[in-house]
Amino acid sequence: MSVIKVAILGFGTVGEGVYKTIQSHAEELEGLLGKKVVVAAVLIRNKQKKRNIDNDVLITSDFNEILSLPQLDVIVEAIVDKEPPYTFLKQAIQKGCHVITANKEMFAHHGNELLMLAEKHHVSVGYEATVAGGIPVIQTLRQLLNVNRVSHVQGILNGTSNFILTEMREKKQSFASALSLAQAKGFAEADPTNDVEGYDAFYKTMILSRIAFGDEPNWEDVEREGITSISSELIEAAERLNLRFKHIASISKVGGQLKAAVKPALVGKSHPFYSIEGVENAVNVQSDIVGSITLQGPGAGMFPTASAVIEDLVFVCQDQPTNKNFKLTTTPAFSKEIQEDVKEFWLIHGLSKNYRNPSIVFVSKDTEETAIIQATREEIDTLMNQQKARCYFQILGEHERAYKNDDVTIAVL
Amino acid sequence: MSVIKVAILGFGTVGEGVYKTIQSHAEELEGLLGKKVVVAAVLIRNKQKKRNIDNDVLITSDFNEILSLPQLDVIVEAIVDKEPPYTFLKQAIQKGCHVITANKEMFAHHGNELLMLAEKHHVSVGYEATVAGGIPVIQTLRQLLNVNRVSHVQGILNGTSNFILTEMREKKQSFASALSLAQAKGFAEADPTNDVEGYDAFYKTMILSRIAFGDEPNWEDVEREGITSISSELIEAAERLNLRFKHIASISKVGGQLKAAVKPALVGKSHPFYSIEGVENAVNVQSDIVGSITLQGPGAGMFPTASAVIEDLVFVCQDQPTNKNFKLTTTPAFSKEIQEDVKEFWLIHGLSKNYRNPSIVFVSKDTEETAIIQATREEIDTLMNQQKARCYFQILGEHERAYKNDDVTIAVL
Numbered sequence: 152m153s154v155i156k157v158a159i160l161g162f163g164t165v166g167e168g169v170y171k172t173i174q175s176h177a178e179e180l181e182g183l184l185g186k187k188v189v190v191a192a193v194l195i196r197n198k199q200k201k202r203n204i205d206n207d208v209l210i211t212s213d214f215n216e217i218l219s220l221p222q223l224d225v226i227v228e229a230i231v232d233k234e235p236p237y238t239f240l241k242q243a244i245q246k247g248c249h250v251i252t253a254n255k256e257m258f259a260h261h262g263n264e265l266l267m268l269a270e271k272h273h274v275s276v277g278y279e280a281t282v283a284g285g286i287p288v289i290q291t292l293r294q295l296l297n298v299n300r301v302s303h304v305q306g307i308l309n310g311t312s313n314f315i316l317t318e319m320r321e322k323k324q325s326f327a328s329a330l331s332l333a334q335a336k337g338f339a340e341a342d343p344t345n346d347v348e349g350y351d352a353f354y355k356t357m358i359l360s361r362i363a364f365g366d367e368p369n370w371e372d373v374e375r376e377g378i379t380s381i382s383s384e385l386i387e388a389a390e391r392l393n394l395r396f397k398h399i400a401s402i403s404k405v406g407g408q409l410k411a412a413v414k415p416a417l418v419g420k421s422h423p424f425y426s427i428e429g430v431e432n433a434v435n436v437q438s439d440i441v442g443s444i445t446l447q448g449p450g451a452g453m454f455p456t457a458s459a460v461i462e463d464l465v466f467v468c469q470d471q472p473t474n475k476n477f478k479l480t481t482t483p484a485f486s487k488e489i490q491e492d493v494k495e496f497w498l499i500h501g502l503s504k505n506y507r508n509p510s511i512v513f514v515s516k517d518t519e520e521t522a523i524i525q526a527t528r529e530e531i532d533t534l535m536n537q538q539k540a541r542c543y544f545q546i547l548g549e550h551e552r553a554y555k556n557d558d559v560t561i562a563v564l
Numbered sequence: 565m566s567v568i569k570v571a572i573l574g575f576g577t578v579g580e581g582v583y584k585t586i587q588s589h590a591e592e593l594e595g596l597l598g599k600k601v602v603v604a605a606v607l608i609r610n611k612q613k614k615r616n617i618d619n620d621v622l623i624t625s626d627f628n629e630i631l632s633l634p635q636l637d638v639i640v641e642a643i644v645d646k647e648p649p650y651t652f653l654k655q656a657i658q659k660g661c662h663v664i665t666a667n668k669e670m671f672a673h674h675g676n677e678l679l680m681l682a683e684k685h686h687v688s689v690g691y692e693a694t695v696a697g698g699i700p701v702i703q704t705l706r707q708l709l710n711v712n713r714v715s716h717v718q719g720i721l722n723g724t725s726n727f728i729l730t731e732m733r734e735k736k737q738s739f740a741s742a743l744s745l746a747q748a749k750g751f752a753e754a755d756p757t758n759d760v761e762g763y764d765a766f767y768k769t770m771i772l773s774r775i776a777f778g779d780e781p782n783w784e785d786v787e788r789e790g791i792t793s794i795s796s797e798l799i800e801a802a803e804r805l806n807l808r809f810k811h812i813a814s815i816s817k818v819g820g821q822l823k824a825a826v827k828p829a830l831v832g833k834s835h836p837f838y839s840i841e842g843v844e845n846a847v848n849v850q851s852d853i854v855g856s857i858t859l860q861g862p863g864a865g866m867f868p869t870a871s872a873v874i875e876d877l878v879f880v881c882q883d884q885p886t887n888k889n890f891k892l893t894t895t896p897a898f899s900k901e902i903q904e905d906v907k908e909f910w911l912i913h914g915l916s917k918n919y920r921n922p923s924i925v926f927v928s929k930d931t932e933e934t935a936i937i938q939a940t941r942e943e944i945d946t947l948m949n950q951q952k953a954r955c956y957f958q959i960l961g962e963h964e965r966a967y968k969n970d971d972v973t974i975a976v977l
Binding site: 443 | 836838841860875
C-alpha cells in the first residue's frame with residue numbers, strides 16, 4: 152500500500168506536536184486519505200539532544216539529506232526566522248513537494264513568492280497555522296469571502312500579550328511580573344520582544360490582510376505598537392470605566408486604501424473581545440451580508456497549532472487548492488469601505504489641567520488626568536501635537552450602545 | 565452565456581433576503597461561478613400580496629409550475645413546517661436540481677432521506693442555514709472534524725430565547741414583557757412556542773449532532789426544555805452569584821451513547837457563552853487536538869441567513885460535495901468519551917430548610933432557598949426524587965477556575 156511521506160523541519164513545540172498527532176491519529180488520517188501518513192524525516196539543529204522519535208525516522212541536521220529522500224510528498228516547516236526556512240521551502244517546492252508552514256515571520260515576508268512558485272510547480276502551500284493557532288481562521292474567512300464584502304477585520308493575535316494584559320488586570324500584577332509568569336509558563340520566549348512589541352501580531356496581521364482583502368498595506372504605513380506602554384495605572388483607570396485593554400490588530404479600507412494597525416486599544420462589554428482572556432486568540436470579521444462573526448480559541452500551544460498543520464496536511468493531500476487562497480478572495484474593489492471623519496471614542500491620559508476644546512465631547516472622566524472623549528482622528532492628532540495629553544487609546548465597538556447603559560457615567564464636562 | 569437558474573420557495577424573511585442578495589451580489593457570484601445567477605421563479609402562498617420582485621420572475625403559488633421550468637439548477641427552500649417542503653424537495657432532487665434549505669424542522673426530520681436521494685441523483689443538498697444562521701458552523705465543524713475527535717458540542721441556537729433571557733437580566737423585565745418586546749422587534753412569532761419551548765433549538769441540535777458525531781440520539785431520550793420556567797427571581801439570584809442563564813444545547817458521548825439535552829443552564833464568566841447576548845448565537849466545539857473553539861455571530865435575520873444560503877449556492881454550483889457531510893464526518897467510534905460520575909456544579913432553588921447531605925458539597929449560598937452545590941447527576945436526581953428542592957440547573961464550564969477567583973464566595977456550609 153502506498154504511503155504519504157512527510158518530513159518535519161524543526162522539533163520544537165510545533166514540530167513535536169505535529170509528529171505526535173500524526174502518530175496518535177494515524178487511523179483517522181489513513182481513513183481520510185486512503186493512505187498511511189508516515190513521518191520519514193525530522194530536521195533538527197542539535198543531533199546530540201535526546202528526542203522521543205521512532206528509530207526508523209531519519210533524524211538529521213542536514214536539509215539536503217531530507218531533500219534527497221525519494222518520493223517525499225509533504226514538508227512541514229516549524230522553524231523560526233525567515234532563513235533558512237524560506238530557502239528550504241523554495242527548494243522543496245521546486246522538487247515537487249507540498250509545503251505547510253507555521254512560520255508567520257517567514258510567510259509574511261515571502262508568502263507571495265512561495266504561492267507563485269507552488270502554482271508553477273503544481274503543488275500546494277498550507278499556512279493555516281500561521282494565524283491564530285488552531286482557530287480555523289483562514290478556512291472560515293475563505294468561505295465567508297465567497298460572497299460577503301468584508302469591511303473590517305479585527306484580531307487578538309498574540310496570546311502572550313493577551314495573557315500579560317489579563318494577568319495585570321485580574322491579579323493586579325506589574326508588567327514585569329506578568330511577563331515573568333508568562334515566561335515561566337512557556338508562553339513567552341527568554342527574549343519576549345517579538346510578542347510584547349507587536350512584531351508577531353504584525354506578521355499575522357499582514358497574512359490576514361491578504362486573505363481578507365486580497366492585498367496588504369505598505370508595511371511602513373502600519374502602526375505597530377506593543378503592550379509595554381500599558382501601565383497598571385492605565386489598566387486600573389480603564390477598569391473603573393468598565394473598559395479593558397486588548398492588543399488588537401485591525402484592518403479596514405478607508406478612502407480606497409487599506410489601513411492596518413496593531414496596537415493596544417480599549418474594548419467595552421459589548422465588544423466580542425471583552426472576554427477574550429489569557430492566551431486565547433480571537434478574530435472578528437465584519438462583512439456586508441452576514442454582519443459580525445467572531446471566532447475564538449487557543450492561539451498557540453503544541454496541539455492547537457499541530458491541529459492547524461494537520462488540517463492543512465489533509466487539504467494538500469486531497470489536492471484541495473490551498474495555494475489559491477490569496478487569489479480566490481474578494482478583490483479590493485469589492486470590499487466595503489468605512490468612513491474616516493466620524494467621531495470615535497478615546498481614552499486619553501495625562502490630560503493638561505482645565506483643557507477645554509469646544510469640538511471635543513467629554514463623555515466620562517475617571518480622574519483629573521484620565522477621561523473618555525469623543526473626537527475625530529484629526530482632533531486627537533491635534534491634541535497630541537499640542538501636547539495636551541500624554542497618551543491616548545481608541546475604544547472599539549458599538550459605542551452608542553456601550554455608553555447608553557449604566558456601565559459608564561455620562562458626565563459631559 | 566449560460567446562466568444558473570434558481571427558484572426560491574417562500575418569500576418571507578429568508579426568501580426575500582436570498583432574493584435581494586442574489587441581486588445585490590450579482591457581480592461577485594458571476595465572478596465566482598463563471599455564470600450569471602438568475603432567480604427564475606418564486607413560490608408564494610398569497611398571489612394578491614404586493615412584493616418587490618422583478619417582472620421577469622415567475623411568481624406562482626403552484627409548485628408544479630416551478631418544477632416544470634426548463635433547466636432549473638437550484639431550488640432554495642425557505643418555507644416553514646415539514647410539509648409540503650419535504651415533498652417539494654424530493655421532487656426537485658428527482659428532477660435533478662440541487663436543493664438548499666433553511667428549514668430546520670423539515671431537515672431534522674427528513675435530512676437523511678434527502679441526502680440519500682440526492683446522492684442517488686448526483687445532486688447536492690445545502691443546509692448551512694439550518695443551524696446558527698450566518699455562522700459557518702457546518703463548514704467549520706466539517707473542517708475541524710477531518711482529524712480532531714470531538715468530545716462535546718454546545719450551542720446557543722435560539723436567538724429569541726437568548727434575547728428574552730438577556731432582556732430579563734439586563735432590564736429586569738418579566739418573561740412576558742421581554743417576550744412582547746421580542747415579538748414587537750420581529751424576533752419572535754405571534755405563537756412563540758417553537759422558540760421558547762425549545763423545539764427550534766432541538767431541531768438544530770439534532771442536525772448539529774449528525775454533523776459532529778455522525779449520528780443522533782433517540783429523539784425521545786433528549787431532554788428538551790424551554791425558558792418559560794426561568795423566573796426573574798432565579799435570574800437575579802444567579803446574577804448575585806455571578807452566573808447567567810443561557811438556553812444551551814449540549815451533545816456529548818457518555819458510555820458509548822450519544823447524549824443530548826436542550827435546556828436552560830448556567831454559565832460563569834470563564835465560559836465562552838457568558839457574554840453571548842441578545843439574538844446572537846454561538847457554538848462551542850471541544851475536541852482532542854485543538855481544544856475548545858467558539859464561533860459567535862448573528863443566529864437569524866434576513867441577511868445572515870441569506871449569507872448561509874448563498875454560501876451553499878456557491879458550493880453546490882461548484883460541485884462541492886456538500887451532501888457528503890454526514891458521511892465524511894468522524895464516525896462515532898472515533899469520538900472521545902466523557903465520564904458520567906464526576907461531581908458537577910449545580911444551582912438549586914427551593915431547597916428544603918436545613919437540608920444536609922454529607923456527600924453533597926455546598927459551594928456558595930445566595931439566600932436560604934438558593935445555593936450552588938457540587939454533586940453527581942445521581943445525587944441531584946435523588947435530591948429531586950426526595951422533593952428536597954424545587955428545581956436545579958447545571959453550571960457549565962471550567963468550574964475549578966470559576967470558583968477559584970473572587971467572583972464567587974466559597975462558603976462551604
